Amino acid sequence: xxxxxxxYGQAVAAAKLGTPTGLVGKxxxxxxxxxxxxxxxxxxxxxSHVGRVDGPSGVATITVDSNAENCIVIVGGAxxxxxxxxxxxAEKMLMSARVAVFQMEIPLQTTMA
Numbered sequence: 318x319x320x321x322x323x324x325y326g327q328a329v330a331a332a333k334l335g336t337p338t339g340l341v342g343k344x345x346x347x348x349x350x351x352x353x354x355x356x357x358x359x360x361x362x363x364x365s366h367v368g369r370v371d372g373p374s375g376v377a378t379i380t381v382d383s384n385a386e387n388c389i390v391i392v393g394g395a396x397x398x399x400x401x402x403x404x405x406x407a408e409k410m411l412m413s414a415r416v417a418v419f420q421m422e423i424p425l426q427t428t429m430a
Contacts, residue, residue, distance in 0.1 A: 339363035345374035401430035
């Protein structure tokens with residue numbers, strides 16, 4: 318997986334089911350980043366390709382209106398600093414994966430790498 322917001326939940330769920338799981342992404346140096354990293358490690362996710370960058374982590378908030386329609390508000394934060402070079406660095410892990418999930422919460426050129 319690349320990025321952190323949606324992938325975080327998907328990676329945690331896979332790891333809790335006993336699937337070897339790794340994540341590629343960026344976290345900020347804020348409390349959200351500290352919490353994300355601690356939680357990822359606590360469930361055994363390979364975080365060797367999760368970098369830390371100065372600034373805020375990416376976050377997402379889901380709002381629901383009176384008609385039960387949801388709207389997801391995404392603040393990219395550190396996710397926007399994930400680069401094609403980061404993907405290249407994680408190539409061995411990505412190529413050995415049986416399943417890979419990519420989200421559009423990172424720069425498009427990084428997703429396409």
